[in-house]
Amino acid sequence: MVKIALDPTPFHPDHDLLELPDLVARAGYEYLQLAPHPDVAPFFRHPKADDALVAAFRKRAADAGVGISSLLPVQRISWPEETQRVAAVRNFRRVLQIAVDLEVPVLNTEFSGRPERSEDSEDAFHRSMEEIVPILEREGLTLNFDPHPDDFVEDALEAWRVVRGLNTDRVGVVYVASHTFHYGDRATSFLPQVAGRLGAVYAADTFDHRRSHGLRYISNPPGNAARIHQHLKIGDGDVNWTELFATLRGTGFLDREDAIVVSNVFAEDETAHETSQYQLRTLRDLIAGA
Template sequence: MVKIALDPTPFHSTHSLLEFPALAADLGYKYLQMTPHADMIPFFNHPKADDDLVKKMKKACKDAGVEIASTLPVLRWSGPDEDAREAAVRYWKRVIRITADLGVDTIGTEFNGRPERAEESERAFYRSMEELVPIIEKEGINVFIDPHPDDFVENGLAAWRVIRGINSKNFGMVYVASHTFHMGNQPLEIMQAAGDRLGIVHVSDTMDHTASHGLRYITNPPGNAVRVHQHLKMGDGDVNFDEFFSGLKAIGFLDNPKSVMCSSVFAENENARAVAIYQREEMERRISALS
């Protein structure tokens, strides 16, 4: 069955890095997704974990009976600024080493780059691939990429085409439920296109920012180039989770023991424990109902 993982981001202010595995176990999770953290792999900058900290994290997981399902770096490997892109490639090499040393073979990430400079960003992305793909393939690591709102590619089907263009079976796609409306609101089409190359999904809800003829959310002055979405608990937004889970079942995602389904609710830190438990129970219930 799919691995059900906790994104510990809501607990960054209350728990230390090495406490995350025991926390996940306490909340009923067997898996943890290692998302950006100041002590391990921070946003956009060089990883801060040395080999000693990596060993301590691995031991903390073993002691808690929890596994790391995936790491999640967010780096500027598609940045149209060449200095930033080159730095991101260097940081990626350390991320790959940390991931392998943790005994993990799965990385989730984002495209990054700039939507207003999409063509330049795509060139930068493939330039980074020329250097990183051989390393990733040699290490036997699978990398799955999310078209995040404000990345150089945001539409889900277009993102799959960019991933397919890497021409490596070690690369696939992340589907984030709360990005559904930015990806074009075509969940079944995207899932079917990616097929068994859809390796990670993030489960969280959001309101449809395109509803009410685009007036559900209003920013001033009009015409601001902003992207609005939320990471709410299931049922608090507009995502069709019946469709979401049935689509994943249809492509074999739910029955694949290598697939990762991650709870990624960031909007209710004051109720983080209760929300994490609710999310896990709701994911388990929906998966069981489709068995």
């Protein structure tokens, strides 16, 4: 049965790292995904956790009865400038060791390249993966990629082609519902192609920026290259959740024990506890009804 995990990012500003497992448990979740945290693996920087802190977090999670489903590191492993790429790989090696020490077999991440230099970024990605894949294979880890808006690859199908080209089953994909309309809005055609290589689905809603002749929401100046999207609670945006979960059921994703659905609402920090509970209830209903 699919795991439902909470991304506790909304709690990061007001709570210490070691408080997070208890907060996740109080919201009713059995699992958490550890996203970039200033005490563990902040965005684009070398991890800050030593072995003692990693062990303490693992114990607090166990004491709270919360499993760590996955880690979410974000490093510039596809950066077209070599200095940053090399640093990112060094940082990523430490993240992989933290995953091993936490006994967490799954990491979900982003490509973290640049769309205006897509060819250079894809080349950088492959150079990084030449170093990372052997570690994944040796340690029995799985690394899944989300083609994040403003990355060198944003379309979901094209991202799958990049991942598939690595020719290893240790690397898969993440489907982020709040990125639906930047992916190409192709869940029903894309997800069946990925099948068992879909490692995680993130559950947050978003508006379709293409509606109302491109004026669903407005950024200035007109025509700028910003990729705007939201991480709203389910039902507050335009994602077709019934269709998405029916497709996930049809591919067998919801019946897999290694599959993960992550609630990652970032727009409701002032009601994070109540919103997290709402997300859990809604996800259970979507799974049951699919």
